[in-house]
Amino acid sequence: MLEGLVVAMLGASGGLAEASLHALAEQGAHLVLMGRRQGVLEERARQVRARWDRAVQVVVGDIQDEETWGRLWAAMVSLPGRPFGWVCLVGDPGRLSPDQWSVPKLAQLFAVNAAAPLLALRDWGHRMKAAGYGGNAVLFASMQAVHPIEDSLPYALGKAALVYGARILAKEFGTPPPVRVNVIAPGVTEAGMALASIVRGKYRPYVERGVIPRYGRPEDVARAVVFLMTPDLYMTGQVLLLDGGLTLRRDLR
Ligand SMILES: NC(=O)c1ccc[n+]([C@@H]2O[C@H](COP(=O)([O-])OP(=O)(O)OC[C@H]3O[C@@H](n4cnc5c(N)ncnc54)[C@H](OP(=O)(O)O)[C@@H]3O)[C@@H](O)[C@H]2O)c1
Secondary structure, eight states: TTTTEEEEEETSTTHHHHOOOHHHHHHTTTEEESOOOOOHHHHHHHHHHHHHHHHHHHHHHHHHHHHHHHHHHHHHHSSSSEEEEEEEEEOOOOOGGGOOOOHHHHHHHHHIIIIHHHHHHHHHHHHHHHHTEEEEEEEEEEEEGGGOOOOOOHHHHHHHHHHHHHHHHHHHTTSSSSSEEEEEEEEEBBBBGHHHHHHHTTTHHHTTTTSSSBBBBBHHHHHHHHHOOOTOOOOOOOOOEEEETHHHHHHHH
């Protein structure tokens, strides 16, 4: 499905990213992997090359730095095939107790969870439009962006803004050939930033009470990423909530 196409993954060193980048490579995509931990990125690149025989470039940088966006594009056009996809898993869970909340701390979390991903995507969208390419972008929000969960203010503010910003960019980039912009909002998934809380038992009552049948898996997310990378996807500006029904059913006794 993605033969001859290049997909950039931002936040490719994180827990949720691994299954998704292999799923994209399995579909034929060449990949640019971006994050801050070079060792993890290089190892993942090595595994994708060995397992799927795809071309892979690594870009090390902070998503808040505009020069990183330019290096990401340069890496995309250096690969065989044409730029097509942009998937951003960058996020900061903002684990602050309410007595630690302050305007600067919430602003910093907002920068990583909303402002930087949205401006990086806008930069990519303009480069795609200038080159005459259509493509697909996916941003990662959270169930906490679409459902108010107690004490989630530092994290949820940015993620909710990300959802709204995705709709604005979907509108801006929708003229043919469109650059489609959609959002995945995961629930409690057994990888990355949720893993420590799962191990601590924070979400166990939801499984024990039958609110959700199980925790989410990175493979659930990977399936959604592959779907949202469909080259003729007939969907933009939307949110896929992958929470197993947790937010819908959490008030059931
Ligand atoms: N796991 C879940 O259950 C869950 C639930 C809801 C939403 N999400 C969302 O899904 C996405 C992926 O989550 P995850 O569980 O895989 O989290 P993770 O393991 O903590 O990964 C976060 C990723 O973001 C990157 N990152 C953070 N700050 C960055 C910055 N300033 N510049 C560049 N990269 C930066 C990290 O790169 P380095 O490690 O290289 O610094 C890492 O690759 C996040 O947006 C998260 O909010 C996850």
